[in-house]
Structures are given as C-alpha cells and as structure tokens.
Amino acid sequence: MMNIGSLLPILFMLVIISIFTAKGIRRTVNNKGKSVSSSWARRIFGGYLSLLLICTIVVPFISGKDMADLKKAPIDAIEKEGTTLFDAAAAGKITTIDRNFIEKKWDFEYREPKLNLSVGTEEFFATQIFVERKKTNDDKIEAVYYRTRSSVNDMDISVVINPIRLTLAGDLLTINNSKKAKLNFSIFNQIFPVTQFTGEPSLFQHQSSFYEGQSILYLRIPKDLELNSKSEVNIQFVE
Amino acid sequence: MSVITCNGLTKKYGRNKALNNLSFSIEENKITGLIGRNGSGKTTLLKIIAGHLKETSGEIKVFSEKPYNNLMVSANIIFIHDQMNLPAALNLKEILVVAANFYENWNSELANRLFDYFSFNPSHYYQDLSKGMKSTFNSILGLSARCPLTLFDEPTTGMDAGVRHDFYRAMLKDYISYPRSIIISSHHLNEVEDLLEDILLIKEGKEHLHLPSEDFKEWSIGMQGKTAIINEWTVDKEIIHTRSIGLDQSYVVVRNQFSEQEVQRARIAGIELSPVSASDLCVYLTSKTEGGIDDVFNHG
Amino acid sequence: MMSLTTVSLTSIVKKQYSYKLKAYVQVFWNLVFLQLLAILFSLNGVGMSGSSSETLEVEVHYYSADLVAFFTMLWGFIIAIIITTKAYRNDDFTFVTNRLSHNLSNILFLLTASIIGGLTAMLSPNLLKVIMYIFDRQLMVASTSAAGSLNEFIIGICTTSLYIFLFCALGYLIGTLVQIHKVFVVLVPALFFGALFLGGVSGNTRIVSNFFGFIFTESSILLFMTKIIISCTLVFASALVLSTRLEVKQ
Amino acid sequence: MNLNLDGTKPIYLQISEWLEREILNGNFESDQKIYSQYQLAEIFNINPATAAKGLNILADENILYKKRGLGMFVTSAAKEMILTKRKNETLKKLVQEIVLEAERLSVSKGELIEMIKAADLGGEEK
Numbered sequence: 060m061m062n063i064g065s066l067l068p069i070l071f072m073l074v075i076i077s078i079f080t081a082k083g084i085r086r087t088v089n090n091k092g093k094s095v096s097s098s099w100a101r102r103i104f105g106g107y108l109s110l111l112l113i114c115t116i117v118v119p120f121i122s123g124k125d126m127a128d129l130k131k132a133p134i135d136a137i138e139k140e141g142t143t144l145f146d147a148a149a150a151g152k153i154t155t156i157d158r159n160f161i162e163k164k165w166d167f168e169y170r171e172p173k174l175n176l177s178v179g180t181e182e183f184f185a186t187q188i189f190v191e192r193k194k195t196n197d198d199k200i201e202a203v204y205y206r207t208r209s210s211v212n213d214m215d216i217s218v219v220i221n222p223i224r225l226t227l228a229g230d231l232l233t234i235n236n237s238k239k240a241k242l243n244f245s246i247f248n249q250i251f252p253v254t255q256f257t258g259e260p261s262l263f264q265h266q267s268s269f270y271e272g273q274s275i276l277y278l279r280i281p282k283d284l285e286l287n288s289k290s291e292v293n294i295q296f297v298e
Numbered sequence: 299m300s301v302i303t304c305n306g307l308t309k310k311y312g313r314n315k316a317l318n319n320l321s322f323s324i325e326e327n328k329i330t331g332l333i334g335r336n337g338s339g340k341t342t343l344l345k346i347i348a349g350h351l352k353e354t355s356g357e358i359k360v361f362s363e364k365p366y367n368n369l370m371v372s373a374n375i376i377f378i379h380d381q382m383n384l385p386a387a388l389n390l391k392e393i394l395v396v397a398a399n400f401y402e403n404w405n406s407e408l409a410n411r412l413f414d415y416f417s418f419n420p421s422h423y424y425q426d427l428s429k430g431m432k433s434t435f436n437s438i439l440g441l442s443a444r445c446p447l448t449l450f451d452e453p454t455t456g457m458d459a460g461v462r463h464d465f466y467r468a469m470l471k472d473y474i475s476y477p478r479s480i481i482i483s484s485h486h487l488n489e490v491e492d493l494l495e496d497i498l499l500i501k502e503g504k505e506h507l508h509l510p511s512e513d514f515k516e517w518s519i520g521m522q523g524k525t526a527i528i529n530e531w532t533v534d535k536e537i538i539h540t541r542s543i544g545l546d547q548s549y550v551v552v553r554n555q556f557s558e559q560e561v562q563r564a565r566i567a568g569i570e571l572s573p574v575s576a577s578d579l580c581v582y583l584t585s586k587t588e589g590g591i592d593d594v595f596n597h598g
Numbered sequence: 599m600m601s602l603t604t605v606s607l608t609s610i611v612k613k614q615y616s617y618k619l620k621a622y623v624q625v626f627w628n629l630v631f632l633q634l635l636a637i638l639f640s641l642n643g644v645g646m647s648g649s650s651s652e653t654l655e656v657e658v659h660y661y662s663a664d665l666v667a668f669f670t671m672l673w674g675f676i677i678a679i680i681i682t683t684k685a686y687r688n689d690d691f692t693f694v695t696n697r698l699s700h701n702l703s704n705i706l707f708l709l710t711a712s713i714i715g716g717l718t719a720m721l722s723p724n725l726l727k728v729i730m731y732i733f734d735r736q737l738m739v740a741s742t743s744a745a746g747s748l749n750e751f752i753i754g755i756c757t758t759s760l761y762i763f764l765f766c767a768l769g770y771l772i773g774t775l776v777q778i779h780k781v782f783v784v785l786v787p788a789l790f791f792g793a794l795f796l797g798g799v800s801g802n803t804r805i806v807s808n809f810f811g812f813i814f815t816e817s818s819i820l821l822f823m824t825k826i827i828i829s830c831t832l833v834f835a836s837a838l839v840l841s842t843r844l845e846v847k848q
Numbered sequence: 849m850n851l852n853l854d855g856t857k858p859i860y861l862q863i864s865e866w867l868e869r870e871i872l873n874g875n876f877e878s879d880q881k882i883y884s885q886y887q888l889a890e891i892f893n894i895n896p897a898t899a900a901k902g903l904n905i906l907a908d909e910n911i912l913y914k915k916r917g918l919g920m921f922v923t924s925a926a927k928e929m930i931l932t933k934r935k936n937e938t939l940k941k942l943v944q945e946i947v948l949e950a951e952r953l954s955v956s957k958g959e960l961i962e963m964i965k966a967a968d969l970g971g972e973e974k
Contacts (some may be wrong), residue, residue: 097624100627101623103626103627104630114724114727184652185653221653241655243648243657246660247662248660249662250720250754252667252761255816255817256818257750257753274653
C-alpha cells in the first residue's frame with residue numbers, strides 16, 4: 060500500500076502551488092478587466108497541442124536508436140547462464156559453453172618452468188580464475204576470458220562493459236580488472252494513471268534492478284609449468 | 299390573452315419587503331412603462347418575471363407558466379439591464395453570433411445594421427466599452443432578439459440624448475414591424491411617455507396605478523390660483539400635491555373628476571387649470587408627502 | 599397568443615455547451631500554462647538510483663510526467679470552481695437557460711476539458727523527452743514496458759481524463775457550496791486540512807487516505823472506472839440538487 | 849406640424865385634429881384610404897395604440913369608416929362634417945376664451961365687436 064505519509068508533503072506543496080495558480084487563473088480569467096481573449100487563447104492552445112504532437116512523432120526517432128540495441132535481458136535468464144558457465148568451467152567442460160560468451164582470447168609463448176601470477180586489485184577482483192593443465196608441454200599458455208550478460212532494469216547492457224586486461228612481462232602474468240565503464244541513462248516512467256494498472260513501478264518507487272554477469276578467466280597451461288600466485292586470489296584447478 | 303398575470307406577489311430580502319403583495323396583469327403585444335422610484339421594486343419584479351429570482355409568496359404567471367427556473371419562459375424572454383453579464387472573452391461580434399444561436403427570432407440583419415449605425419468595432423471587448431456604449435450594445439441585443447417578451451430595465455443609462463432618441467425610435471419601428479410585449483422600466487418617463495401604451499406605477503413594492511398612458515394624462519388636473527379659492531374648490535377632493543406660490547397663491551393637483559361646467563366655473567373664479575403630465579403625476583403620486591421635497595424645508 | 603418558441607432541454611444544453619466552448623476557451627490557455635509549469639518542475643527528474651561495481655558504474659535517472667498529471671487534475675479542480683463563480687454563472691443566465699441546462703452544459707464542458715487535459719497529459723512526456731534530448735544527450739530509454747504502445751496510450755487517456763473529471767466534480771461541488779453561502783469558502787478547506795492534519799497527528803489518516811487510497815491504489819481498470827464514474831455522478835448530482843435553489847443575483 | 853408634447857392636449861386629440869386638417873385641405877378624397885395607425889405612429893413617433901385612438905374618434909363621428917382588414921377610409925360627407933363640427937365646437941370654444949379674456953381685461957362687449965371688425969378690415973385692406 061503506498062505509504063500515505065510520503066503523499067503528505069507532495070500534497071502540501073501542491074496546495075501551495077494551487078493557491079498561487081488559482082490566484083493567477085482567477086486574475087486572468089475572472090477579473091472583469093481585460094482578460095485573455097478567446098482567439099488568443101485558442102491560438103496558444105493550438106500551438107501547444109501541435110508542439111505535443113510534433114514531439115510525439117519525433118520521440119521514436121531520437122530515443123529509438125539508443126533503445127534498439129538494449130535488448131531484453133531478464134534477470135532469471137542471465138542468472139542461469141552465469142551458473143552454467145561456472146559449473147561447466149569447474150567440471151572442465153568449458154568447451155560446451157556457447158562461443159559468443161568469449162569476450163577475449165590471449166596466446167602467449169612461454170618456455171620458463173615457473174610462472175608468477177598477480178592480480179591488480181586483490182579485494183575487488185571479480186573474475187574467477189580456472190587453470191587447466193594440458194597433457195603436454197607445448198610452451199604455450201592460452202587464456203580465454205568468458206563473461207555472461209549483465210543487465211540494468213532487465214535491459215542487456217553487456218556491450219558497455221570492458222574486458223579484463225592481461226599482460227605478460229618476463230615471468231609475471233598480471234591480470235587487471237577491466238577499466239571501469241561508466242553508464243548513465245534516464246528512464247521515463249509512464250504517468251501514474253497508467254502505471255497504476257500496468258503494474259510497473261508506479262508512484263514514488265524508483266529502485267532499479269542491476270545484475271552483473273558472471274566473468275571467468277580460463278587458463279590452459281603446459282603440464283609441468285609451476286604456477287604460484289603472488290596475490291591472494293582464489294585459483295581453481297580443473298582436472 | 300395576458301402575457302403576465304400576478305397577484306399577491308411578495309419578495310422579501312431578509313426583513314425588507316422588496317415586493318409587497320403586488321397584483322397586476324399585462325396584455326400581450328403592448329409596450330408597458332414600469333415606473334417607480336428607486337427601490338420601489340421595479341428591478342426585483344423584472345428579475346422575478348425573467349425567472350432569475352424566486353418569489354417569496356403570491357403567484358406569478360408568465361406565458362401562463364411559473365417563470366422561475368422555466369426553460370420555455372427563459373427562451374422567450376430577454377432581460378436587458380445595466381449590470382448585464384456578457385462573456386469577457388468574446389469580442390462584440392462573437393457575442394452577437396452567440397446570441398443569434400440562442401434566440402429563435404433573432405434578426406441578424408437588424409443587429410448588424412444597428413451595430414454599424416452606432417459604429418461599434420467588432421473586435422472590441424464588452425468591458426472596454428463606456429457606460430453609454432454598453433447600454434447601446436445591450437439595447438441592440440434586446441431589440442434584435444425579438445423575444446415575445448422583452449424586458450428593458452433602465453435601458454438608456456449613460457446614453458447621450460441623440461442615442462436615446464435613436465434607441466426609442468428604433469424600438470418603436472421594430473415594434474411596429476414585429477409586434478411583441480415590451481416592458482420598459484425607466485426614470486425618464488417624459489422621454490418615453492409617448493411610446494408607451496400602458497403605464498404601471500409602483501410604490502413601495504405595490505401597484506399604485508395601472509392605466510393606459512393617455513388616461514394618465516387626464517387622470518389629474520393642476521389648479522393654480524389664490525389659496526383661499528383653491529381650498530374652497532378642493533375641500534372634498536383627495537389632494538395629490540400642493541405647492542405654495544408667492545404670497546397667497548398655491549398650486550394643487552387633484553383627481554380630475556370635474557365636469558365641463560365645473561371647469562368653466564372654476565376658470566371664471568380665477569383658477570388656472572392646467573393638465574398634469576404623466577411623469578409629473580408619477581412623481582407626485584410616489585412622493586412621501588403631498589408637498590414633496592418642499593415639506594422638508596417648510597416644516598416650521 | 600404570440601408564437602412562442604418551444605424549446606427542448608437537449609437543444610438548450612447543446613447551445614449552452616457550444617457557447618461555453620467559445621466563451622471559456624481561456625481555460626485551455628491556463629491548461630497550457632500549468633502543464634508547461636509542471637514540465638519545468640519535472641525537468642530535474644523524479645528520482646535517481648545508482649550502483650557501481652568494479653567493472654561498471656551505473657547511474658539511472660528517472661523522469662516521469664506524473665507532475666503534469668497532478669497539475670492537470672489541479673487545473674480541473676480550479677476551473678470547476680471558477681465556472682461556478684457569479685461572473686460566469688450570470689453569463690449563462692443572460693442568455694437562455696435554467697438551472698438544469700446550466701449545470702448539464704457545465705458538466706459537459708468539464709468532461710470535454712478533462713478529456714483534453716487527459717490527452718495533453720498523456721502527450722506531455724514526449725515533450726519532456728524532447729527537451730531532455732535537446733539539453734543533454736543522455737542515453738534515453740522509455741519506461742521498462744514498451745512505451746507508447748497504443749492501448750497503453752488509450753488507457754492512459756481514459757484514466758487520466760477520469761481522474762481529472764473526478765477533481766472537476768469535487769471543484770464543482772465546492773464552487774456551488776461557496777455560491778450558496780460564503781461561509782463554505784472557509785469551511786471546506788478547514789475541513790479538508792483538518793482531516794489531513796488530524797489524521798496526520800493521530801496517525802490514522804483514515805478519512806483522507808481511505809478516499810485517495812480507494813481511488814489511487816486501485817489496480818484493476820474496470821473497478822477503477824466504475825468507482826470514479828459512480829463518485830463523479832454522486833458529486834455532480836449533489837451539486838445539481840444544491841444549485842436549483844440558487845437564485846441569480848447580480 | 850409636430851405635436852406639442854408638453855402635455856397640454858392629449859396626443860390622440862392632436863392626431864385627430866391633424867387628420868381633419870389633412871382631409872380639409874384635400875389631401876384625402878372621399879373613400880380614399882387614410883393613414884394606418886402604424887403609419888401615424890411612425891410619423892409622430894408615438895405608440896400605435898394612441899394613433900389608433902385618434903383614428904377611432906374620427907370613426908365614432910363617422911368622418912372615417914372601417915373596412916375589415918383594410919383600414920380606415922374617408923366617408924363621402926367627411927369634409928362637411930368637419931366644417932360644421934369646427935364651426936360650432938372649436939369656434940365656439942375660442943369665442944368663449946375671448947369673452948373670458950375680455951372680461952378679465954374689463955373690455956366692454958361693444959369694444960370687442962369693434963376689434964373683431966377691425967381685424968376683419970385689416971384682412972381686406974391688404
């Protein structure tokens with residue numbers, strides 16, 4: 060039930076405004092002095108109405124193109140994707156994951172016996188690392204970065220998010236979080252006489268639902284490569 | 299067939315009785331003058347006839363129906379008065395168009411010709427007009443509507459003499475070409491006297507005299523002469539008005555019940571007999587005291 | 599007897615109605631004034647929610663034309679009061695009318711005004727979007743549901759117009775009460791705010807919230823429509839009954 | 849001729865006298881239609897009923913006669929009737945006025961008669 064308390068201040072403000080506008084209206088309309096002439100009033104209203112109609116026609120074009128690429132991404136769908144990705148990686152069946160979840164792939168030539176691993180910002184490192192030891196020592200390290208969709212208010216915004224950054228220098232492989240992407244946009248809610256019936260967030264409720272996709276780094280390293288991690292991060296080995 | 303009949307009509311505002319048991323009936327297609335002092339109830343009566351006010355008691359029938367809140371009566375009456383409310387947002391031309399839409403017998407050709415004759419500017423607004431121009435515009439509405447019952451309450455306030463004359467002339471000519479019942483309430487009885495067929499005189503909310511205007515002229519007679527002789531002649535007569543003139547002369551107005559011979563004898567006796575105009579008679583009849591304002595001064 | 603013009607109620611109501619559409623058109627000028635004012639107020643949005651993580655910082659600004667809807671209802675309330683004032687009422691009685699046709703044509707006029715108000719209120723978000731787009735080219739997203747779908751638009755016009763019509767009814771009743779006796783000018787606001795604050799103080803805003811809750815939180819359209827239509831007819835009917843005794847005073 | 853409207857003589861009498869004068873100076877032949885009440889009202893700017901009253905007086909003295917729906921017509925003997933009426937009514941009243949005035953100015957009857965003759969001579973000399 061909408062909390063009436065929050066309605067009080069609004070109502071009070073409206074009353075103040077109504078007194079002000081009532082005076083304004085009464086003065087222009089009701090004083091027997093020179094009031095707005097009907098032909099002038101008709102012109103103004105006509106202009107306003109045509110302005111509204113023009114905007115109604117224009118709006119689909121201006122908001123249309125940004126709108127188009129924000130396809131629907133319901134939270135339960137992308138949640139399921141995240142868990143299937145995680146489980147597949149954990150069970151070593153990464154290949155079963157749909158290829159377009161692959162954000163980025165790296166291939167490094169690495170002949171040294173030991174590899175150090177470090178992570179840029181330990182606490183906030185959001186990507187889960189999986190390591191798979193290859194059957195042979197082919198001196199090659201393959202790194203594949205998978206990520207499932209993210210959404211804001213059920214709209215797919217994955218295209219905005221940047222991939223993580225991998226750099227190999229000497230015997231140190233550093234993994235940095237992706238560059239923080241900034242996204243701000245505006246949402247237009249329908250006016251409350253409509254939202255009251257369509258069940259959307261109506262009057263005064265403006266929480267937005269934000270869901271970040273699951274991101275995984277899948278390393279495939281040569282059989283005998285010794286891996287030690289310089290920073291506190293959870294690495295999961297795959298059998 | 300009478301267009302208005304009313305008997306025992308009373309209207310109270312709080313304790314004061316605007317109309318006090320008023321009874322009269324007006325035939326259709328006549329021009330009647332409604333004459334009375336300020337506050338004698340003229341406007342109240344007209345508002346009740348037009349259905350704007352409800353009578354406190356008594357009975358009134360307009361087109362043989364109760365006028366209050368009656369659509370048919372409203373459709374056949376136009377009530378012209380000086381505080382007329384006309385829409386503020388419409389210019390004069392638009393008001394004529396709106397009025398034409400409301401009144402069945404509206405004669406737009408007459409309206410337009412009057413409109414041009416009195417040189418109104420169609421795009422002006424009603425409140426911007428002067429008092430006289432407003433009255434003139436109201437009268438155009440009143441005449442062009444050609445309602446079976448047209449009520450004019452002080453139609454000529456603010457009009458200059460020329461316009462007043464034109465208005466009366468226009469009213470007469472339109473009345474001749476399109477007969478209807480017209481009631482004019484006015485203070486300038488002398489101007490409108492000749493146009494009236496009947497005169498209804500109202501005093502303190504009650505009808506005082508209701509006669510054809512010609513009879514009004516012969517209803518009383520003025521006698522001027524030596525006070526002694528005058529008193530002698532008017533000993534048993536009802537004196538309507540007396541005024542002393544000079545040292546020993548006085549002017550008296552009494553009911554005109556003299557026969558031809560009596561008039562001759564009075565003349566010989568040195569009394570000057572003169573007719574009393576309707577407007578003077580009305581003033582005398584409705585004044586508080588016989589002497590009128592003079593009594594205020596010579597009370598000593 | 600002179601040929602008297604016999605008139606039917608409907609013809610007079612029609613004539614009064616078309617007269618009012620012409621004479622009261624300034625009312626629509628005020629609608630424009632109020633709605634633009636409301637759009638101005640809702641330019642800075644009705645809400646903002648943001649969240650950020652390592653990879654993404656999201657800032658969502660919420661815009662809605664609710665304020666326009668509110669102001670239009672207010673407008674309906676005010677014009678309903680204004681047309682009951684003496685200046686307007688006597689304009690009617692200058693021409694041909696009686697109390698019934700006077701009130702019916704007023705109600706018809708208020709209905710038209712409400713529909714026009716509803717239409718413009720439903721269109722106003724687009725003006726808001728265009729203004730937003732012109733000022734800062736943020737990524738613009740319509741409301742979560744596919745905005746501008748036709749039936750939502752139609753529903754919107756109906757419900758908004760009905761809302762406005764309800765406020766017109768309330769304004770009309772109050773206006774008529776004020777015409778009957780000047781004391782209501784003080785009495786009605788006192789009653790309304792008394793109930794509001796009394797309720798506010800004692801915590802059980804039963805009276806006011808019930809009434810508004812009864813309408814504002816109703817989620818089924820059919821129930822909503824029946825509720826509004828019934829309350830409008832009741833309020834207008836009482837105004838009509840009250841005004842039959844009302845004389846035409848200068 | 850415009851009516852003297854200051855109320856000394858009722859308008860309808862003035863109207864009927866005016867009509868009589870019109871008939872006398874031959875503007876209306878016998879059996880010719882005379883002004884209607886509305887025409888008179890328009891000419892003299894008075895109420896048609898008053899004009900009608902003037903017409904009816906002449907009808908009562910059957911100087912005029914009414915044809916249903918057509919209006920008032922001059923009777924054949926209209927002219928003579930007006931003359932006789934004028935002679936013994938209006939002239940007699942004028943004479944009385946003169947006698948009264950003479951008495952008031954204490955002029956003897958003989959002197960009065962002389963004056964009348966002189967007036968008459970004056971008329972002829974020119």
